[in-house]
Amino acid sequence: MPNHSYALGGRTVATAATANHVAAQLWNPSTTIPIWVRQLWVCSTTAGVSNLAVNRSNARGATPTATVTPDIDSDLEKYVTPTTATVLELATFGTQPTLDAPAMFRWNLPAVIGAGFIFVWDPPIKVPPASGLCLYTPTAVILPASDITFVWDE
Amino acid sequence: MRRHRSDPAFGRAGTIARHRYSAGGRTAATTATTGNAIATLWNPSTTKPIWLISYQYVTIDAVNSGRHSYQRITTRGTPGSTITPDIDNDWEKYAAPASGALIDLAAFSVQPTLATPFTARWHVPTGTGEMPVFFYPIRPVKIPPGTGFAATNPQASIAGAGDVTFEWME
Numbered sequence: 001m002p003n004h005s006y007a008l009g010g011r012t013v014a015t016a017a018t019a020n021h022v023a024a025q026l027w028n029p030s031t032t033i034p035i036w037v038r039q040l041w042v043c044s045t046t047a048g049v050s051n052l053a054v055n056r057s058n059a060r061g062a063t064p065t066a067t068v069t070p071d072i073d074s075d076l077e078k079y080v081t082p083t084t085a086t087v088l089e090l091a092t093f094g095t096q097p098t099l100d101a102p103a104m105f106r107w108n109l110p111a112v113i114g115a116g117f118i119f120v121w122d123p124p125i126k127v128p129p130a131s132g133l134c135l136y137t138p139t140a141v142i143l144p145a146s147d148i149t150f151v152w153d154e
Numbered sequence: 155m156r157r158h159r160s161d162p163a164f165g166r167a168g169t170i171a172r173h174r175y176s177a178g179g180r181t182a183a184t185t186a187t188t189g190n191a192i193a194t195l196w197n198p199s200t201t202k203p204i205w206l207i208s209y210q211y212v213t214i215d216a217v218n219s220g221r222h223s224y225q226r227i228t229t230r231g232t233p234g235s236t237i238t239p240d241i242d243n244d245w246e247k248y249a250a251p252a253s254g255a256l257i258d259l260a261a262f263s264v265q266p267t268l269a270t271p272f273t274a275r276w277h278v279p280t281g282t283g284e285m286p287v288f289f290y291p292i293r294p295v296k297i298p299p300g301t302g303f304a305a306t307n308p309q310a311s312i313a314g315a316g317d318v319t320f321e322w323m324e
Contacts, residue, residue: 049282051214051317053178056242100242106178106317108212110283123174125245138180 005038005076009149010068011045012091019140020099023091024148027060027132030084036124037133039151042109043116048144050109050137054119056100057132063094084129084154091143097134106138116147124153174207175251177239178319180214181260188310189268192222192260193318196230196302199253205294206303207321212285213278214315222286223308224274228301231266233258253299253324260313266304275308294323 008026015021028035044050068088072081104125109115127133133150137143184190192211197204211222237257240250258266273295276286297303307313 056247100240102237102239102243103178104176104243105210105319106180106212107210107319108214108283108317110281112283115283121245123245126247128247131247 003153004079005151005153006070006074006082007076007149007151008068008070008074008088009147010066010088010090012146012148013065014145015091015137015143017140017142019138020136022093022097022134022136023143023146025057025089025097025132025134026086026150027089028084028086028127028129030129032129033084033154034129035084035086035127035152035154037127037150037152038121038124040119040135041149042135043147044109044113044144045146046144047111047113048142049111050143051139051141052107053103053136053138054105055103055134057097057134058100059098061093061095061097064089065092066090082154088150097132099134099136103138172323173248174245174323175239175243176319176321177237177243177257178317179237179257179259180317181315182234183315184260184307184313186310186312188308189265190307191231191262191266192305192307192313194227194258194266194302194304195320195322196256196258197253197297197299198256199299201299202253202324203299204253204255204297204322204324206290206297207294207323208289209305210285210287210319211305212317213282214317216281217314221309222276222278222313223272223306225272225304225306226269226301227266227304228269229267230302231262232264234261235259251324255322257320259318266302268304268306
């Protein structure tokens with residue numbers, strides 16, 4: 001049975017200078033269907049150092065500054081809206097998502113506009129129902145406003 | 155040597171399912187001493203090997219990023235900090251590592267015992283966000299029980315602090 005691949009992007013605002021504050025969260029609200037994350041793109045939009053970590057979240061948090069809701073256009077085959085109703089939530093959060101530990105990935109970027117990287121995961125990272133995958137600052141340093149893209153299958 | 159896809163070292167599409175893990179953390183700078191370890195992936199199991207898929211290191215400042223070498227270790231040493239992966243570090247979120255594999259980070263008060271010669275060597279320029287990334291996707295590096303794999307400083311100069319991620323299968 002073919003999977004559907006989705007891509008979804010947005011721009012965060014800067015986080016607070018607080019360790020473990022989330023910049024972006026791909027949240028799977030389904031109670032039954034997992035998703036598999038294949039890529040994460042990050043690109044700085046201001047000249048500030050980015051301390052980065054990637055990890056799972058087990059509680060969603062609340063009141064992100066922005067939520068990007070994918071639709072049929074986000075399907076690389078333009079076939080169907082995501083059945084899981086997965087969303088991309090962007091900093092800042094009024095209530096932070098609850099992160100698992102330890103981090104799955106650590107990285108940092110220099111203080112240059114346009115500094116970035118693309119994580120490509122093969123095999124993809126499974127995100128079970130009612131959980132998420134987050135990009136966050138693991139240090140008490142502002143994570144600057146960034147352009148974020150997630151690519152996932154479901 | 156070509157390997158058949160059923161070889162367990164492939165870890166996917168083979169006949170034996172394997173789990174993929176990753177874990178990351180931040181090292182402190184090493185001392186300016188030849189052979190000091192920057193970060194290690196240690197397999198404490200007495201029976202189970204693990205297979206290293208990739209090692210990533212990213213400098214966090216423009217101080218002494220320096221030279222790096224990569225080699226096996228035969229004793230663990232005493233690290234500055236240790237990361238203990240759990241079920242969340244499984245890409246399928248299925249099980250904590252059965253091997254008990256650990257990430258140890260500089261600075262080590264007792265250095266691991268290094269096996270020579272190097273398996274690889276690299277030079278990281280002085281700058282923030284400089285990185286070597288090593289992938290072994292086709293032929294992962296087998297780490298037998300009771301051994302490990304280290305990024306080390308091959309010269310008597312400081313290896314600067316960095317963000318480190320190991321990926322492995324078991």
